[in-house]
Amino acid sequence: MEIDRYADLRSPVHAWDPRFKVAAAFVLVLVSASVSSTGALAAAAGGALLLVLLSRLPVGFVVRILKAPLAILALMIPLLLFTAGGEALWSWGFLHLYRRGLLTAVQIAVKAVTVVLLFAGFFGTLRVQTALKALEDLKVPATLLAILMFTYRYIHLYLEQMGKLLTAARLRGYRLSRGLRHLGATAGVVVTLLVRSYEQSDRVATAMRLRGFQGSFPSLRRFQQNAADVVGSILAAAWVGLLLWLELR
Amino acid sequence: MHISEGVLDSRVIIGGYAAAAGLTALALSRVRQEEIPKIAVMGAAFFVSSLLHFKVGVTSVHLSLAGLVGIVLGLPSVLALLAGLLFQAVMFQHGGLSTLGVNTVIFAVPALLACLLYSGLGRLAGGRRVVRSLIAGAASALAVLVGAAIVLAVLRLSGEELTGIAYLFSLAHAALALVEGVVGFVVVQQILRVKPEMIPAGLLRRRS
Amino acid sequence: MSRRGPRIPDRGERLPVAGAGILVARALRFGYPEGPEVIHEVDFSLGAGERVALVGSNGSGKTTLLLLLCGVLGPNGGRMEVGGRRLEAGSFDPRVAYLFQSPEDQLFSPTVFDDVAFGPLNMGLPAEEVRSRVAEALRTVGAEPLAERSPHHLSGGEKRLAALATILAMSPEVMLLDEPTSNLDSRNRRQVLGVLGRTSQTLLVTSHDLEFLLELCSRVLLLHDGRLVADGPIRSVLSDDALLEAHGLEKPHSLIPHRHSGAPPHRA
Numbered sequence: 001m002e003i004d005r006y007a008d009l010r011s012p013v014h015a016w017d018p019r020f021k022v023a024a025a026f027v028l029v030l031v032s033a034s035v036s037s038t039g040a041l042a043a044a045a046g047g048a049l050l051l052v053l054l055s056r057l058p059v060g061f062v063v064r065i066l067k068a069p070l071a072i073l074a075l076m077i078p079l080l081l082f083t084a085g086g087e088a089l090w091s092w093g094f095l096h097l098y099r100r101g102l103l104t105a106v107q108i109a110v111k112a113v114t115v116v117l118l119f120a121g122f123f124g125t126l127r128v129q130t131a132l133k134a135l136e137d138l139k140v141p142a143t144l145l146a147i148l149m150f151t152y153r154y155i156h157l158y159l160e161q162m163g164k165l166l167t168a169a170r171l172r173g174y175r176l177s178r179g180l181r182h183l184g185a186t187a188g189v190v191v192t193l194l195v196r197s198y199e200q201s202d203r204v205a206t207a208m209r210l211r212g213f214q215g216s217f218p219s220l221r222r223f224q225q226n227a228a229d230v231v232g233s234i235l236a237a238a239w240v241g242l243l244l245w246l247e248l249r
Numbered sequence: 250m251h252i253s254e255g256v257l258d259s260r261v262i263i264g265g266y267a268a269a270a271g272l273t274a275l276a277l278s279r280v281r282q283e284e285i286p287k288i289a290v291m292g293a294a295f296f297v298s299s300l301l302h303f304k305v306g307v308t309s310v311h312l313s314l315a316g317l318v319g320i321v322l323g324l325p326s327v328l329a330l331l332a333g334l335l336f337q338a339v340m341f342q343h344g345g346l347s348t349l350g351v352n353t354v355i356f357a358v359p360a361l362l363a364c365l366l367y368s369g370l371g372r373l374a375g376g377r378r379v380v381r382s383l384i385a386g387a388a389s390a391l392a393v394l395v396g397a398a399i400v401l402a403v404l405r406l407s408g409e410e411l412t413g414i415a416y417l418f419s420l421a422h423a424a425l426a427l428v429e430g431v432v433g434f435v436v437v438q439q440i441l442r443v444k445p446e447m448i449p450a451g452l453l454r455r456r457s
Numbered sequence: 458m459s460r461r462g463p464r465i466p467d468r469g470e471r472l473p474v475a476g477a478g479i480l481v482a483r484a485l486r487f488g489y490p491e492g493p494e495v496i497h498e499v500d501f502s503l504g505a506g507e508r509v510a511l512v513g514s515n516g517s518g519k520t521t522l523l524l525l526l527c528g529v530l531g532p533n534g535g536r537m538e539v540g541g542r543r544l545e546a547g548s549f550d551p552r553v554a555y556l557f558q559s560p561e562d563q564l565f566s567p568t569v570f571d572d573v574a575f576g577p578l579n580m581g582l583p584a585e586e587v588r589s590r591v592a593e594a595l596r597t598v599g600a601e602p603l604a605e606r607s608p609h610h611l612s613g614g615e616k617r618l619a620a621l622a623t624i625l626a627m628s629p630e631v632m633l634l635d636e637p638t639s640n641l642d643s644r645n646r647r648q649v650l651g652v653l654g655r656t657s658q659t660l661l662v663t664s665h666d667l668e669f670l671l672e673l674c675s676r677v678l679l680l681h682d683g684r685l686v687a688d689g690p691i692r693s694v695l696s697d698d699a700l701l702e703a704h705g706l707e708k709p710h711s712l713i714p715h716r717h718s719g720a721p722p723h724r725a
Contacts, residue, residue: 003340003342026346029347030262030263030266032347033259033262033348034262065342068342069253069254069342069343072253076253076414080410080411083412083413083414084410084411086409101410104408104410108255108256110255111255112256112344115254115255115346116254116342116343116344119342119346120342123339141277143282143285144277144331146285147285147292147329147332148332148335149289150285150286150289151289151290151293151329151332151336154289154290154293154294155336155340158293158297159300162300183432186301187432187436187439188439189301190298190301190314191436191440193294193297193298194294194295194321195444196294197290197294198287198444198447199444200290201289202286204286205285205287208286213282214282215282
């Protein structure tokens with residue numbers, strides 16, 4: 001499911017200059033994932049929620065985005081509750097529910113949801129390709145950027161191809177996801193994709209050479225910032241400041 | 250094999266990013282411009298391939314293919330893995346942005362080790378396809394084990410209360426290592442039969 | 458038995474090569490390293506604005522020849538000239554453009570706009586000129602609304618047109634097109650035909666769609682086992698049953714006599 005499905009809506013977050021937005025996203029995600037004090041965690045979560053509200057992304061969309069991390073948490077939290085060690089809150093025979101486990105579980109859950117909400121708010125409001133282009137102004141090396149952009153482009157092609165390969169395999173009776181019985185067929189799909197991609201990469205390289213590629217990736221796009229972008233960035237910086245203050249005091 | 254959001258300690262997150270940045274810089278310094286299409290296009294194929302999963306009991310287990318990526322791409326595999334992990338977060342949104350650094354290390358270090366192992370022992374194996382495939386299989390399995398070890402270390406560093414979970418994950422990874430070993434063997438065997446030039450020797454992939 | 462129409466050379470004989478053509482091949486030879494020779498002594502000369510078909514059964518060497526002509530492969534012998542200047546293999550020469558059989562190979566940038574701009578940008582043109590070339594190319598193929606789309610979101614026909622725009626933007630003199638209508642439905646095929654028909658470049662086109670070639674091209678080169686066995690007006694050559702059969706081709710429908718297509722009747 002594409003994160004940028006609603007990248008063409010209108011909202012203050014959508015309108016924010018992509019460069020500032022991507023930079024703010026990274027900083028806020030890193031800080032929000034790093035705090036552990038109750039105040040900072042609450043502020044981070046609250047801020048993330050505010051961001052998503054401001055972005056006017058459809059509620060259903062945001063809920064769907066949260067499904068994946070919540071599923072992981074659903075798996076992890078019970079394990080954590082019963083294996084964390086230390087003081088036990090409740091016990092049934094040899095099964096202990098640990099206080100430390102409960103606290104950690106809550107902390108992890110809040111952090112995970114916060115980060116994913118931030119992710120939705122920031123990256124759900126611009127196209128992936130635009131975000132990648134913004135990285136150029138953020139001083140990401142051109143070679144790495146080119147690799148990121150081309151990889152993204154060809155992922156979609158191979159997703160399509162894999163779909164067809166899996167269908168063909170299914171029609172021949174291979175259920176590749178049911179256990180390990182059809183490992184050979186699975187390996188076959190992998191080999192097909194890899195060999196095709198190897199051959200295609202050669203042709204793509206040729207196509208690039210034929211259009212004059214010599215190692216650099218000159219680009220045209222210039223982002224223009226305006227006053228609103230600067231305001232947004234100041235707000236984001238203030239938010240980071242608040243989080244750090246709450247964490248360190 | 251990758252770590253989800255919210256679990257890691259701040260020092261581990263920062264450390265992870267620093268280590269990943271170092272590996273990335275190293276790979277970028279040695280990459281040749283002509284390799285860019287191969288790294289990206291094959292990186293995309295590896296990414297899509299790693300989406301294949303097996304239902305094991307209640308959960309589903311994905312192939313990491315870290316060993317294979319290292320064997321096929323060499324040092325630039327760091328870049329392909331970074332891209333793959335980034336887009337996994339973008340396309341499947343189970344988080345992964347704050348853990349991008351750590352996860353890159355978890356995949357890249359095993360990939361490079363697998364490559365070293367394969368290149369090193371491959372020289373001793375001579376041209377025998379079966380032997381080289383066995384080495385690839387062993388390297389793939391080892392890659393998962395090394396990745397699991399890093400996951401274990403990283404989780405332990407993030408908190409004692411995570412120890413239980415860490416060991417459980419390690420157990421799961423041990424099983425995965427076996428599967429990946431077999432897959433690595435079969436895949437490399439077929440590639441050596443159909444397109445041997447895809448897997449040249451050497452960490453830096455110098456073409457003759 | 459008298460022959461009208463093109464003078465079709467016997468095996469071993471070569472047509473005299475005309476003077477200054479836009480794209481000239483002289484005694485071209487090529488074989489992959491450690492492999493047999495796959496292109497033998499190919500000679501031809503294309504004039505400016507000519508639209509020439511390149512036909513031959515599978516394995517006859519069509520794609521290889523095209524790759525030689527744009528400098529991707531280096532010949533083992535002979536030479537090629539573009540506009541009177543020698544074409545060196547491996548050099549970037551925007552005067553000769555190549556359209557890949559699969560547009561996926563040629564559309565590698567984030568958006569169509571980026572792809573079309575890639576060539577002009579690498580040619581070192583200033584930003585304003587790049588923009589105007591991109592706009593012009595997209596307009597020519599009728600793909601302006603596609604500019605901000607990603608290649609993987611395009612239909613087959615749209616991809617083909619976008620790929621065409623990427624090479625038109627470099628203002629080539631010669632365009633080598635490898636199966637430009639493969640996998641296209643009739644509407645897209647007609648669109649491609651229309652676009653190519655309106656261009657002024659010299660075209661060398663391979664295709665299994667002989668009807669398409671009949672509509673677009675005036676001349677045909679017939680390749681068999683890497684040798685040029687015919688070079689002449691397209692309707693005459695493709696009406697020659699014996700020639701076609703000898704080289705593994707079928708006569709296009711519209712040239713079969715009972716269809717009253719107006720083609721010169723075949724002489725036994």
